[in-house]
Amino acid sequence: MADLYRRPAVVVPYVSQVSPVMAPMAKGNSIPLSARLARWRVWVQAAFALVWLDPLALRMHTVCSPVFHCYSCPLALFACPIGVLANFSALHLVPYVALGTLVVVGVLVGSFICGWVCPFGFLQDLIGRIPTRKFELPSWLGYGRYVVLASLVLAVPYFFGEEHPLFFCRVCPAGALEAALPYTASTAIGGSIVWPSAAKMIIFGLVLVAMFFTWRPWCTLLCPLGAIYGLCNRVSFLFLKFHPERCNDCDLCRRLCRYHGSSERRGDEMSCLRCMECTRCSAVTVSHVFQLQSEEERTTV
Amino acid sequence: MIRTTARMLMAILRATIPLVLLAGGIVSLVYGVSRHSAVVSVEQEIEIDLAAPAGVAPPGFEGAGFPGLGPPGDGIGPPGDGFVDPALAGPPPWMAPPPELSKVKQKVILTEDTSELTLIREVTFGGVTRLSSGVLWRTYTGVPPSLCPT
Secondary structure (H helix, E strand, O other): OOOOOOOOOOOOHHHHHHHHHHHOOOOOOOOOOOHHHHOOOHHHHHHHHHHHHOOOOOOOOEEEEEOOOOOOOOOOOOHHHHHHHHHHHHOOOOOOOOOOOHHHHHHHHHHHHHHHHOOHHHHHHHHHHOOOOOOOOOOOHHHHHHHHHHHHHHHHHHHOOOOOOOOHHOOOOHHHHHHHHHHHHHHHOOOOOOOOHHHHHHHHHHHHHHHOOOOOHHHHHOOHHHHHHHHHHHOOOOEEEOHHOOOOOOOHHHHOOOOOOOOOOOOOOOOOOOOOHHHHHHOOOEEEOOOOOOOOOOOOO | HHHHHHHHHHHHHHHHHHHHHHHHHHHHHHHHHOOOOOEEEEEEEEEEEEEOOOOOOOOOOOOOOOHHHHHOOOOOOOOOOOOOOOOOOOOHHOOOOOOOOOOEEEEEEEEEEEEEEHHHHHHHHEEEEEEEOOEEOOOOOOOOOOOOOO
């Protein structure tokens, strides 16, 4: 059993190079639509990033976006839901709009948002493409996301307010990259440079270095938004379904997964980012809750 | 037929939890957009007009010898040369036009019922904080800051 779930030492760097070799290992003959769509993922991410970067300078900061994008960024279209959660926790208010947005989006598509829409994930994917050796971190570290969500986003703001140095926005790497660094640059141009907080920059530096040596370190280890969507994976309308009757233990689905989400071959695994790369194996398909199927077919839960 | 119906029922059951959560999310979203608000206190500097009240005889005003209008004189008799009855020299001071208004700036604390959408925008630049007393407090007056304090 341990050998069955043993992962390769190095994650396969690019799927399309492997597919011709790996494809015969799967029992399916035709490439499903989801797998074909997965090849366009980077372009979908780029298109969404263009939207989040507010090209029309609309600055609709009364609306929460479903993605992790700092609202202090000069190029932010919507408000960051995690920033709103943290600030409302500090104000002792219930953020109905942010919660409603996250629940609606999470229940509809789960962590497809992480894999396809989030601009910070897209940035990590781009940096991850730099050909450096990628290390695989223990999957249990993924629970760090829930620790961050419970402590830095909810508990610390609630009990200590937004002035506390561990208030989430004060250590957020996305805030460091998208807001603090541009602000520092603008002040440097103006002549009187204002440095961002050291803690924020150190954390950003660590995450940035980690991006070169593992796929999506922030998303898989620490992202509180990913934690919320990970929880929603278990109840979302769309989900990845594993068909054991089609599986021949070729390990293809796990080799295709850069983000270690299919470690247990369960499409609704909470750490799954739903990049849909694993759907190139016919044993994994995209399904929805209204699909008529027999109980023995549905083995994802 | 029965099998298909059973599978449909199973599908509906599987979809029940997502449907309930989706409905809850929509309700939360609608409530937050349309109903939810919070009282935010804000310190504002306002100008107050200060002026002496007009139309009332100032105390101690005394006229030209008539009871209540001046000091007692020598009673009845023509006034001497050059005498000008102060009561006839012009309007009494209390009938004069009111003095110039003086404007004084004063800080007052106002409370505003702020919608959640506005609060979301406010927190994006640290515009609202919670005091130790539990009062929500707007951190700026006039033009809001452009960046959050973190």
